Amino acid sequence: MDELMIVANVAIIFGVMYKLFELYAKRKERIMLIEKLPPELLDKEKVKCPNSSSPSGFFSALRMGCLFLGIGLGLIAGYCIVYNTQPAYFSNYDHHVNETVSLIYGASVLIGGGIGLIVAFLVELKLNKKNEE
Incomplete structure (x- = not known):
């Protein structure tokens, strides 16, 4: 039973680390995609956010x-x-x-x-x- 817990703990730690690295990599990728968009798509007056009127x-x-x-x-x-x-x-x-x-x-x-x-x-x-x- 102890060996199983060791394997489970290592797997959980590895999974969390992998997801954190993936999160930061995807964030940078999304930022790069937003920077490549044409400015008329980013016009804030045309795009209405659902909760833009309230904080x-x-x-x-x-x-x-x-x-x-x-x-x-x-x-x-x-x-x-x-x-x-x-x-x-x-x-x-x-x-x-x-x-x-x-x-x-x-x-x-x-x-x-x-x-x-x-x-x-x-x-x-x-x-x-x-x-x-």
């Missing part, structure tokens, strides 16, 4: 804030569920109860984070409609 930093902060808020609320909801349904978790150690508790926490965090991102999307959509009017 993208605001929406990324909104997304992250809603995501973390959802994760926090998911943790609180998970604790309440565990407290009410698994009293054996707080009194003694049982492997099956521990697995159930970890499942409850994981599911509630993922559900809370997903709901937070959906709320961020709806707020962003509403703000975009308000800016277009």
